[in-house]
Amino acid sequence: MDVKNDGHPGSTQRLGLAAAPNGLCLVQDLVNTAGMAVPAFPDLLGEPASAQDWLDGALHVWTEQTGQAPPRLSLAEHDLDRLRDLRDRLRGRLAGEAGDPTWHPLTLSLSHQGGRVTYRPEGDGADGVASLVWTETLLAAHTGTLTRLKTCANPACGAAFYDMSRNGSRVWHDVKTCGNLHNLRASRARRRTSAETAHPIA
Structure with a gap:
């Protein structure tokens, strides 16, 4: 479901991706705040002003999708390192990275x-953002939707997308960009290997 966010710079919307269902959209949007070289997107958690703008927009989408009243959360400079750390933890979990189990206090x-x-x-x-994000992660795990929130297999991308394919096998956030780029590189590598095999260097 595509949800407008009243002009706020949504991190998932800037990638041209649909929001994950229900409150899982907030988890997805936090992961997608990371900066990218191509396309040239800044880190939305780099400065307090851009982080607050992101959070206001993300909570607006969360409200639209959950039907709940938006919480009033404000961010300061000292919150940014913790949010970036939370983002990295979530990205690792979505990518299937094994890590030590940690407890996250929720209020x-x-x-x-x-x-x-x-x-x-x-x-x-x-604190407020983390409590809401981990709550949505827990709820999505119980409904079975968390496994469909993934990060793009292109290491230069890593965009968080919701896999709506029938068998849940999608690995690229966009097969026309990251998927084609991977296939092109693989094809070139196969051709090089074939040429080296046909004409070995003495």
């Missing part, structure tokens, strides 16, 4: 009204 308020449970982070800054 949430839960409300039950009209047969529906809602939740919001209690802390501010990086």
Whole structure:
């Protein structure tokens, strides 16, 4: 589902990707804040102003997809290192990297009204973002949707995308760019190997 974010610089939207379903969109959007050389995208967590703009937009999309009231979270300079560390941890998990198990404290308020449970982070800054992100990761793991949130197999890219293929086998965020680039390099390598085999150097 494509969701507009009222002009905020969404990290997933700038890659031309659809948002992951429900609250998982926030996890995806955090991973996609990383800078890229091609295309030339800045790190949205590089400065407090761009980080706050990103967070406001990401929470707007989260609200649209979960139907919950947006939490008011503000970021300061001291929050940025922690958010970048959280981003790196999430990227590693999505890429299937094995790591030591760690416990992540969550501070949430839960409300039950009209047969529906809602939740919001209690802390501010990086604490609030982390509580919400790990909660969405936990919920997605229980619904089975977390396994479809992946990072592009192109190491120069690493964009987080939601795999909507039938058998969940997609590995590129965009087969026309990263996929074709990989296939072209593989084809050239095979041709070189074939030529060296046919004409060995004495």
